[in-house]
Amino acid sequence: MARDLADLPVLAHTHGQPATPTTMGKELAVTAFRLGRQLARVSGTAYLGKFNGATGTYGAHLAAVPDHDWQATSREFVESLGLQWNPLTTQIESHDWQAEVYADMARFNRILHGLAVDMWTYISKGYFAQVRGQGHGRLEHDAHKVNPIRFENAEANLEVSTALLDVLAATLVESRMQRDLTDSSMQRNIGTAFGHSLLAIDNVCRGLAGLDAVPTVMIDDLEANWEVLAEPIQSAMRALAARGVPGMDQPYERLKELTRGRRIGADDLRDFIDDLGLPEDVRLRLQAMTPRNYVGIAPELVDHLG
Secondary structure, three states: OOOOOOOOEEEEEEOOEEEEEEEHHHHHHHHHHHHHHHHHHHHOOOOEEOOOOOOOOOHHHHHHOOOOOHHHHHHHHHHHOOOEEOOOOOOOOOOHHHHHHHHHHHHHHHHHHHHHHHHHHHHHHOOEEEOOOOOOOOOHHHOOOOOOHHHHHHHHHHHHHHHHHHHHHHHOOOOOOOOOOHHHHHHHHHHHHHHHHHHHHHHHHHHHHOEEEOHHHHHHHHHOOHHHHHHHHHHHHHHHHHOOOOOOOOHHHHHHHHHOOOOOOHHHHHHHHHOOOOOHHHHHHHHOOOOOOOOOOHHHHHHHHO
């Protein structure tokens, strides 16, 4: 989806306010990249195991067969199960690796939750249309619309999953003295935690599959916010000032006077550019800028997904 929409310009909203344009594909790529990092951490988790007796001393082992190399046997047996051998434990393997994977999964959940919220918001802005027949709920009194329930359902399931994963990660690393059974009750929630996350992932996937981008709405929003081009004008003026070009002082104050608290259009901005006394090549470059084409190298950045 990020690749498909790599070139589609969209107005950014930092702090909920119109901001430097980007592309929808680049924004989706940011989330895909973040989720990919967490998946790599989860898949790289080392699962530890132990085979060393009631308090990790090999006491009973040596009592039974005193002349045997029990550490070598322990290691061979644990590793034969595809686990990483833990040589130092109490009665239990310390569960630190579990806490690590649950923390990584909780972080994955939180990133996905952010995507669900953003997609819900993009839908509310009309940037995406939901395809009917994709399982979105409709009420009799709301026959005119399709509700983004996939993303709402995902939010709820991610919040439940993350709460459980957080408490698992926090609790399982502790055990009184050499053993207590707190972990036994706690670990009964592992399946539930992952189950809610799986439901959320499924809902996000279904929700994304039921969306069509609406470029006209995104472009209309861009065309209504020419003030976002104050940034490149300021940047160009500062670069010229650094080169010693006269008349380029106080770019922020001059742009603020033009744009703060009011909407401006293409003609307002172009008249302002003409009055700045810019070198001709810079003037022409800035005059050619529009909110639609001021996206930097956003389309190329999607390539970092590989």
